[in-house]
Amino acid sequence: MPGDAVVKHVVTFGRVLREAGIEVGPQRVQDALTGLDAVELARREDVYWTLRQTLVSRLEDLEPFDLAFSAWFERAPTRRAAPRTRAETIRPVASFAGGGTADAEPADGQQTARGWSYEELLRQRDFASLTPDELAHVRKLIARAGDCRPLRRSRRLRAHRRGHELDLRRLVRASLATGGDAAERSFRRRTLVPRKVVLLCDVSGSMEAYARALLLFVHAVVGTGRGVEAFAFGTRLTRLTPELATRDPERALADAAKRVLDWTGGTRIGESLKEFNDEWGRRALTRGAVVVIASDGWERDDAALLGSEMARLARSAYAVVWVNPLKGNPAYQPLAGGMRAALPFVDRFLPGHNLASLDALAEVLTGIERRHAA
Amino acid sequence: MTFASIDALEQALREASYLPDRGLATALYLASTLEKPLLLEGEAGVGKTEAAKALARAQGARLIRLQCYEGLDVAHAVYEWNYSRQLLHIRAAQEGTVSEAELFGPEFLIRRPLLEAIESSEPVVLLIDEIDRADDEFEAFLLEVLSDFQITIPEVGTIVAERRPAVVLTSNRTRELHDALKRRCLFHWIGHPTLEREIEIVRLRVPGVPERLAAQAAAFVQGLRRLELAKPPGVAETIDWTQALAALGREELSAEVVEQTLGSVLKYHEDFESVRDRALVDLVQEARGAR
Numbered sequence: 001m002p003g004d005a006v007v008k009h010v011v012t013f014g015r016v017l018r019e020a021g022i023e024v025g026p027q028r029v030q031d032a033l034t035g036l037d038a039v040e041l042a043r044r045e046d047v048y049w050t051l052r053q054t055l056v057s058r059l060e061d062l063e064p065f066d067l068a069f070s071a072w073f074e075r076a077p078t079r080r081a082a083p084r085t086r087a088e089t090i091r092p093v094a095s096f097a098g099g100g101t102a103d104a105e106p107a108d109g110q111q112t113a114r115g116w117s118y119e120e121l122l123r124q125r126d127f128a129s130l131t132p133d134e135l136a137h138v139r140k141l142i143a144r145a146g147d148c149r150p151l152r153r154s155r156r157l158r159a160h161r162r163g164h165e166l167d168l169r170r171l172v173r174a175s176l177a178t179g180g181d182a183a184e185r186s187f188r189r190r191t192l193v194p195r196k197v198v199l200l201c202d203v204s205g206s207m208e209a210y211a212r213a214l215l216l217f218v219h220a221v222v223g224t225g226r227g228v229e230a231f232a233f234g235t236r237l238t239r240l241t242p243e244l245a246t247r248d249p250e251r252a253l254a255d256a257a258k259r260v261l262d263w264t265g266g267t268r269i270g271e272s273l274k275e276f277n278d279e280w281g282r283r284a285l286t287r288g289a290v291v292v293i294a295s296d297g298w299e300r301d302d303a304a305l306l307g308s309e310m311a312r313l314a315r316s317a318y319a320v321v322w323v324n325p326l327k328g329n330p331a332y333q334p335l336a337g338g339m340r341a342a343l344p345f346v347d348r349f350l351p352g353h354n355l356a357s358l359d360a361l362a363e364v365l366t367g368i369e370r371r372h373a374a
Numbered sequence: 375m376t377f378a379s380i381d382a383l384e385q386a387l388r389e390a391s392y393l394p395d396r397g398l399a400t401a402l403y404l405a406s407t408l409e410k411p412l413l414l415e416g417e418a419g420v421g422k423t424e425a426a427k428a429l430a431r432a433q434g435a436r437l438i439r440l441q442c443y444e445g446l447d448v449a450h451a452v453y454e455w456n457y458s459r460q461l462l463h464i465r466a467a468q469e470g471t472v473s474e475a476e477l478f479g480p481e482f483l484i485r486r487p488l489l490e491a492i493e494s495s496e497p498v499v500l501l502i503d504e505i506d507r508a509d510d511e512f513e514a515f516l517l518e519v520l521s522d523f524q525i526t527i528p529e530v531g532t533i534v535a536e537r538r539p540a541v542v543l544t545s546n547r548t549r550e551l552h553d554a555l556k557r558r559c560l561f562h563w564i565g566h567p568t569l570e571r572e573i574e575i576v577r578l579r580v581p582g583v584p585e586r587l588a589a590q591a592a593a594f595v596q597g598l599r600r601l602e603l604a605k606p607p608g609v610a611e612t613i614d615w616t617q618a619l620a621a622l623g624r625e626e627l628s629a630e631v632v633e634q635t636l637g638s639v640l641k642y643h644e645d646f647e648s649v650r651d652r653a654l655v656d657l658v659q660e661a662r663g664a665r
Contacts, residue, residue: 023553027557028557029409031410031560034407034408035404036409038403038404038407038408039380039403039404040379045396046380046396046400049396049397049400049401050400050404052397053397053400053401053560053561053562054404054408054560055406056561057413057556057557057559058550058556058561058563059415059547059563062563129506150644153445156447157447166457169455169457170458171461172455172460172461172464172477175461175464176472176474176477177465179465180463182461187396190445271464279477282553284510284552285547286551287510287550287552288509288510302571313550315550316549316550320460
């Protein structure tokens with residue numbers, strides 16, 4: 001083990017890194033010390049690499065690490081690290097095609113004359129224009145639309161009568177009894193199991209007209225069983241899963257609004273996503289999940305934070321879907337800073353302003369493909 | 375075989391035809407000294423897999439490679455019973471009865487990479503390639519193996535590694551790995567090499583290449599990396615391309631020959647088109663000016 005001075009140095013440096021937001025556990029510090037013991041302390045380069053390789057485990061942390069390293073060990077004023085050679089990969093934004101009949105035929109009351117049914121009319125009506133009576137009627141339909149769940153292939157094979165893979169293990173055991181004759185063949189196949197879903201719903205003032213309908217949808221998805229998590233955000237983030245699992249969605253919405261809103265505030269999407277990534281993403285809640293964000297993308301704060309948090313989210317999620325009620329308007333362009341910053345990390349960008357678009361959302365969710373499938 | 379110092383390891387890798395930078399050499403050295411798995415991340419084609427192979431050559435160890443893919447399971451990663459042999463064995467023993475212990479003995483076991491690496495009594499480098507492609511469940515399983523270096527087979531019992539294999543994991547970062555797995559590993563990000571190193575690498579890997587051609591090709595690829603491409607070329611591409619140019623008997627770059635062979639550097643059609651139509655002539659000029 002290196003001398004006391006080094007130990008003290010490294011332990012304090014670990015603390016500096018933690019302040020910079022890098023997760024440095026005791027095991028890492030231990031590794032760093034063992035590592036330093038094995039290299040020449042006189043060579044700055046070797047010390048740098050040893051600390052970096054033992055204390056840091058993700059690309060995003062390299063830049064803060066470099067800054068902290070030069071500040072701490074070289075007593076240099078904090079300066080920008082050399083630009084990284086790695087070019088940010090630009091992911092094409094998958095645009096939504098098909099299903100959204102709403103875009104083609106803007107709904108207005110006149111169309112009843114063409115003999116559309118009441119239900120069909122409601123399907124096309126913007127949620128913002130629904131009367132309380134109509135909304136009560138739509139509730140049922142939304143609940144039906146939200147009864148959807150993406151599936152994934154399980155890694156495990158289960159016994160299945162019409163499976164494609166011979167269950168040789170079982171077959172051999174059965175053959176022991178019959179002296180090597182495979183009297184009965186058993187098969188296995190991969191089964192489909194529900195994929196995790198995470199829903200984040202913006203309930204800030206600008207989303208007021210849609211938040212209720214969207215939360216009804218979220219409520220229905222939560223009802224499809226385990227592995228669904230729901231959150232609401234405004235200026236802050238709050239977890240809704242327990243409320244939505246047991247209670248009336250209307251009350252859950254009211255409660256959430258009380259907890260997450262600072263009414264003078266506006267929306268802090270980036271900050272809320274950061275809270276989500278830090279608190280829940282770190283616990284692998286997002287891993288392999290389909291993440292649905294419902295928001296109009298009006299960011300009060302700096303859009304850069306939103307962009308970087310979306311990048312974090314997109315990396316651990318299986319796919320990211322952004323539902324923006326404003327997109328229901330054919331003239332809508334995602335020009336607001338927040339929306340523009342988020343879009344490169346969104347796999348599917350959908351409207352969510354009426355029942356038809358929620359049906360389309362359900363369809364997308366059930367059949368969603370991994371973004372890196374290519 | 376462990377190395378006495380980073381310098382010694384660097385030297386051994388050079389002799390195994392691999393030119394590591396100081397960072398990678400330190401990472402491999404620490405991995406063997408601390409007996410920890412090493413996680414290598416970096417853009418495609420920067421030599422992550424090659425580093426593991428070179429380490430095996432340098433140590434005189436056997437390389438055992440586990441290529442990950444979505445749906446990889448225990449039967450393909452760890453072990454499987456040789457069912458047809460078991461059935462034949464039961465048949466052959468028509469007369470007497472076959473005991474279960476006999477049937478699930480070592481001779482009926484098919485060893486897949488992980489078990490092979492753990493059981494091996496000679497030095498081994500275990501390369502777990504593109505771990506980000508495997509499913510979460512497999513990652514969790516791997517975590518268990520990498521923390522204890524032991525594998526349990528219900529019919530046989532627990533097999534503990536006699537000597538810990540050197541483990542190198544690579545990831546292209548198509549998804550974030552579990553923190554728990556990362557905590558278990560040393561981490562090194564391999565960036566693209568500097569111009570000097572890239573020239574050196576090309577000359578080492580393409581024997582007999584004209585010096586000027588190697589320098590110009592490397593400079594050209596470095597120029598490409600500065601553009602905003604969907605898939606910036608890695609060192610692997612530089613090597614392939616220089617090989618192609620050398621095979622064509624070229625001594626130096628020209629806009630014409632670059633256009634003909636650019637396909638081996640840029641694998642995406644959009645990249646190919648945008649470079650051909652916009653940057654190609656300038657980049658060739660610049661590369662020719664470099665030496």
